[in-house]
Amino acid sequence: MSGKQVPLVVIRRLPRYHRYLGELLNNKIYRVSSTELSEKMGVTASQIRQDLNCFGGFGQQGYGYNVEMLYDSITKILGLNNGYKTIIIGAGNLGKALANYGGFSKRGFELCGIFDTDENVVGEEVAGITVKDYTELSDFIKHEKPDIAILAVPKTAVTEVADEVVQNGVKALWNFAYVDLDLPGDVLVENVHLSDSLMTLSYKMNKYGE
Amino acid sequence: MSGKQVPLVVIRRLPRYHRYLGELLNNKIYRVSSTELSEKMGVTASQIRQDLNCFGGFGQQGYGYNVEMLYDSITKILGLNNGYKTIIIGAGNLGKALANYGGFSKRGFELCGIFDTDENVVGEEVAGITVKDYTELSDFIKHEKPDIAILAVPKTAVTEVADEVVQNGVKALWNFAYVDLDLPGDVLVENVHLSDSLMTLSYKMNKYGE
Numbered sequence: 001m002s003g004k005q006v007p008l009v010v011i012r013r014l015p016r017y018h019r020y021l022g023e024l025l026n027n028k029i030y031r032v033s034s035t036e037l038s039e040k041m042g043v044t045a046s047q048i049r050q051d052l053n054c055f056g057g058f059g060q061q062g063y064g065y066n067v068e069m070l071y072d073s074i075t076k077i078l079g080l081n082n083g084y085k086t087i088i089i090g091a092g093n094l095g096k097a098l099a100n101y102g103g104f105s106k107r108g109f110e111l112c113g114i115f116d117t118d119e120n121v122v123g124e125e126v127a128g129i130t131v132k133d134y135t136e137l138s139d140f141i142k143h144e145k146p147d148i149a150i151l152a153v154p155k156t157a158v159t160e161v162a163d164e165v166v167q168n169g170v171k172a173l174w175n176f177a178y179v180d181l182d183l184p185g186d187v188l189v190e191n192v193h194l195s196d197s198l199m200t201l202s203y204k205m206n207k208y209g210e
Numbered sequence: 211m212s213g214k215q216v217p218l219v220v221i222r223r224l225p226r227y228h229r230y231l232g233e234l235l236n237n238k239i240y241r242v243s244s245t246e247l248s249e250k251m252g253v254t255a256s257q258i259r260q261d262l263n264c265f266g267g268f269g270q271q272g273y274g275y276n277v278e279m280l281y282d283s284i285t286k287i288l289g290l291n292n293g294y295k296t297i298i299i300g301a302g303n304l305g306k307a308l309a310n311y312g313g314f315s316k317r318g319f320e321l322c323g324i325f326d327t328d329e330n331v332v333g334e335e336v337a338g339i340t341v342k343d344y345t346e347l348s349d350f351i352k353h354e355k356p357d358i359a360i361l362a363v364p365k366t367a368v369t370e371v372a373d374e375v376v377q378n379g380v381k382a383l384w385n386f387a388y389v390d391l392d393l394p395g396d397v398l399v400e401n402v403h404l405s406d407s408l409m410t411l412s413y414k415m416n417k418y419g420e
Binding site for chain 2: 011012014015016018019042077078079080082084092093094096097098100101103104107109147148171172174178180188190192193194195196197198199200201202203204205206207
């Protein structure tokens with residue numbers, strides 16, 4: 001079940017399946033039909049069957065889906081059972097918001113360090129972790145080997161910060177600065193460009209308001 | 211130039227064009243070939259020509275693109291010249307990060323109010339604006355008529371908050387809570403589900419690490 005041939009558009013829907021199935025489990029619902037799941041998710045039942053068939057399918061005729069089994073399978077496909085260790089660079093409002101966001105630890109990501117250059121912030125406690133000085137970053141990475149670096153630094157600093165974490169061996173970046181990073185091919189980057197999302201909303205408003 | 215027949219995938223690329231062209235203007239570059247633009251953006255020159263042709267095309271053979279004209283046209287297509295008024299609900303770390311993000315005002319969005327229920331936060335100054343009590347929200351919306359409400363509230367509160375702003379006439383929501391909102395069809399919603407993005411990164415790590 002490597003998921004190698006799974007289209008990206010299906011992959012992008014998996015987190016949503018994961019979220020809904022998690023809610024069902026929270027509500028102690030252990031069995032769900034594709035029709036019920038489709039109503040909850042607002043996609044067609046046939047799409048759900050098609051999507052889940054990409055992974056070998058987990059449904060049984062006349063029974064529906066075993067929620068726990070499906071949830072666990074998607075957890076594995078998404079790699080959420082790997083306990084990826086993360087660090088946050090930048091302990092401004094955004095870094096703090098990300099550190100305090102309960103959804104990450106719930107999904108198996110372990111925050112092990114927060115770094116900043118600002119001496120007013122270094123030493124502060126955020127989400128139970130003491131913010132370290134940025135000069136300690138290289139040693140920390142070499143020692144703790146985090147899997148993911150979350151970049152919550154200003155645009156002007158992000159290229160330098162990305163180079164530093166990558167040189168020290170981090171292979172996956174989650175980047176919130178509004179810059180497309182130019183990095184070695186084996187480094188995975190997921191960009192969150194918030195302005196792009198706001199501009200898409202603005203486009204729709206402009207178009208629908210015509 | 212309504213852009214009505216423009217595919218969504220092209221629309222999603224427009225904010226990036228807008229960003230790059232803005233950078234060129236900042237560097238006082240007023241003319242650019244599709245080849246130069248393609249190198250900077252990492253897409254093919256033919257894709258750029260195709261994309262921009264959707265809007266009638268702005269290039270001239272042997273001259274390239276007039277950066278300012280192209281920038282202004284994309285600004286209009288994206289509705290960034292409308293000066294949309296925004297409010298932020300929730301003045302926690304995320305709300306503060308969004309309020310302080312310079313990129314929004316630079317793109318023509320005007321922040322006119324911030325609201326919270328927490329009496330420790332109400333009265334605080336954020337990005338030059340005093341945080342108001344949530345109980346003042348309805349009156350404020352009726353009076354100021356903001357175009358966009360940014361929802362930076364916890365998951366447990368977001369349904370109620372969304373209903374309240376929509377009932378008072380706001381037609382566009384930018385939602386950061388990890389909940390798919392169920393709203394009237396004439397309300398535009400753009401969701402930013404941060405966990406989904408992190409899970410996509412995790413999926414790629416899991417896959418590439420196989």
